[in-house]
Structure formats: structure tokens, C-alpha cells
Amino acid sequence: MYPVLPFGPITIPTGPLVVLVALTVGxxxxxxxxxxxxxxxxxxxxxxxxxxxxxxxxxxxxxxxxFWDVYVTEPWLIxxxxxxxxxxGVGLPVGIVAAYLYWWRRALSPLLMSVALAGGTIATAALVxxxxxxxxxxxxxxxxxxxxxPYYGVMRHxxxxxxxxxxxxxxWGGWFVVSRMAPGRLLLCWMLGVxxxxxxxxxxxxxxxxxxxxxxNQLLGLLVALVACLGLARRPxxxxxxxxxxxxxxxxxxxx
Numbered sequence: 008m009y010p011v012l013p014f015g016p017i018t019i020p021t022g023p024l025v026v027l028v029a030l031t032v033g034x035x036x037x038x039x040x041x042x043x044x045x046x047x048x049x050x051x052x053x054x055x056x057x058x059x060x061x062x063x064x065x066x067x068x069x070x071x072x073x074f075w076d077v078y079v080t081e082p083w084l085i086x087x088x089x090x091x092x093x094x095x096g097v098g099l100p101v102g103i104v105a106a107y108l109y110w111w112r113r114a115l116s117p118l119l120m121s122v123a124l125a126g127g128t129i130a131t132a133a134l135v136x137x138x139x140x141x142x143x144x145x146x147x148x149x150x151x152x153x154x155x156x157p158y159y160g161v162m163r164h165x166x167x168x169x170x171x172x173x174x175x176x177x178x179w180g181g182w183f184v185v186s187r188m189a190p191g192r193l194l195l196c197w198m199l200g201v202x203x204x205x206x207x208x209x210x211x212x213x214x215x216x217x218x219x220x221x222x223x224n225q226l227l228g229l230l231v232a233l234v235a236c237l238g239l240a241r242r243p244x245x246x247x248x249x250x251x252x253x254x255x256x257x258x259x260x261x262x263x
Contacts, residue, residue, distance in 0.1 A: 008143035008158065025138030029131045030059060036178065037127025043185050044119045051123050054106050058124075061105040066098025122190045125197055126181055133174035140167035146213045164211045173204040195238045202232030 011018040034055045041051035070092050071078050071085055078085055106124075110117050139145040147164030149155075155162040177200045181193060188196075205228030209221070217223055 009141045010143075021141050022138055022144070025141065026135060029134035029138070032134055033127040033131030035127075036130040037123045040126040040182070040185060041120075041123040043182075044123055044190070046115070046119055046123055050113060050115055051120070051127075054109055054120060055124060055127060057109055058102040058106045060102075062095070062098040062102030063093070064098075065101040066093035066095050069094040069097045118190050118194075122185065122194055125194060126178055126185070129174050129178040129181075129197065129201070133171045133178065136167045136171035136174065140165060140171065145170075147211050148213050163213070166208060166211045169208045169211065170204065173208065174201075177201065177204070189242075192239065192242060195235045195242070198231055199235035199239070202228040202230070202235060204228065206232060 009021050012021050012024065034052055037055055038048040038051045041048055067085075073094070106120075107117065109115075110120055136145070143158055145167040146158055147166035147169075149161050150164045151162065152164070154165065156165045157163075177197060181197060185193060205224050207228075209225035209228060212222060212224075214222060217226065221229070
């Protein structure tokens with residue numbers, strides 16, 4: 008495990024570094040999806056950056072408000088970027104609202120923008136899982152399989168790598184069908200894939216089980232997969248896919 012990465016005389020925490028790299032790669036992937044959907048790359052990047060910045064700021068401020076009694080005596084802690092110092096359950100929805108307002112102001116298609124950003128989000132999540140593998144923040148169950156890796160002196164499933172590989176396959180698969188499949192159907196297929204991935208791989212994580220012997224992320228994965236199945240069943244069997252405009256070819260006028 009590599010909780011820190013040495014760079015000469017300094018060491019950098021692995022987790023925050025991987026998150027920064029993951030966000031950059033995710034925005035690039037979203038921009039490339041946007042181009043395939045005939046969207047402006049600038050609009051995709053601006054939306055992604057707005058979503059991230061608003062989510063981070065609101066999540067941090069909400070934590071400060073909740074524990075104001077602590078921060079008022081030690082105000083320098085407000086600048087701390089500890090992962091536990093963010094309330095993502097509040098920050099992320101507010102970030103989504105900010106992104107939607109940007110789409111409304113720019114008269115952009117929410118569906119197409121959602122597809123582009125979903126592709127980038129899946130790529131970001133894959134790299135974040137690689138960071139979880141490097142830091143050992145996600146532990147798998149003990150295993151005797153050939154690909155089991157040592158964590159804290161015990162051979163375990165590298166479950167974070169399982170997640171990363173599955174998410175990469177989803178983002179990669181979407182790249183080949185994004186211009187041939189209806190955007191709404193692609194979103195639902197991604198939801199189904201992510202839901203099944205967490206339902207399946209959550210069984211290899213170590214930790215306390217909740218309802219019916221499932222972990223919380225397994226229950227969420229099951230719920231997402233069921234919603235996606237319901238949405239796919241309700242959509243028409245033949246749905247119009249996004250078609251790219253054909254190039255205009257002008258015939259030369261006959262001389263004479």
C-alpha cells in the first residue's frame with residue numbers, strides 16, 4: 008500500500024493526488040463524449056468544473072456550520088481538507104442544481120450534457136478506485152486466489168481494482184455506442200451496469216452487513232439497477248438515436 012508518494016525531498020498524500028488526476032481525466036473524457044454528441048467542449052468542461060467547485064465549497068461550508076463551536080475556537084481548521092470535513096450529501100445535490108442552471112442559461116440539452124458528464128464521471132470513479140487500491144482504504148475479504156494481494160499482513164481480494172476494471176469497461180463500452188444509441192437509453196444502460204457492478208462486487212468487501220446480509224453500497228446498487236430496468240422497460244423498443252450530420256458534397260458544375 009502507498010498512502011504517500013515520495014517526490015524527492017517531499018511526500019504527497021496518494022489519495023488527494025489521485026482525486027485531482029481523476030477529475031482532470033474525467034473532464035477530458037466528458038469533453039470527448041461531448042464532441043461525439045455535438046456539444047461544445049467548453050460547455051462540458053465549464054459544467055464539470057462548476058459542479059465540482061460548488062459541490063466542494065458547499066460540502067465544506069455545511070460541515071463548518073454543523074461544527075461551528077469547534078471552528079470558532081480554531082478558525083484555521085476551516086482550511087483543512089480532510090475527507091471527513093465534507094458533507095457530500097449536501098454538496099453534490101447543490102452542485103447538480105448549479106450545473107442545471109448553467110445548462111438553462113446556455114440553452115443546452117440536459118440529456119446530452121448528462122450523457123457526456125456521466126461518461127466522465129464513470130472514468131473519474133475508476134481512477135478513484137485505483138487510489139483506494141493504492142491506499143488500502145477499501146479492503147476485500149481474505150482470499151487464497153492467485154491474484155489476492157497482501158493488505159495488513161492478510162491476503163485479500165483487491166476489490167478496489169475489481170471496481171476500477173468494471174468502471175473502465177463501462178466507460179469504454181459507452182464510447183463505441185454513444186453515437187448509435189439513444190442518449191436516454193445509454194444513460195439507463197450505464198445506470199444498470201453501475202448498479203449491478205456494486206451489487207456484485209460489494210460482496211467481496213470486508214465490513215458489516217446491513218439488511219438481508221447486504222452492504223449499503225450493494226443495496227444502493229440493487230436500487231439503481233431496479234430503477235434502470237424499470238426505465239428501460241418503459242422506453243419504446245425502437246428509439247431514435249443521435250445521428251451525426253452527413254458532410255455536404257458539392258458537385259462541380261459542368262464547364263461550357
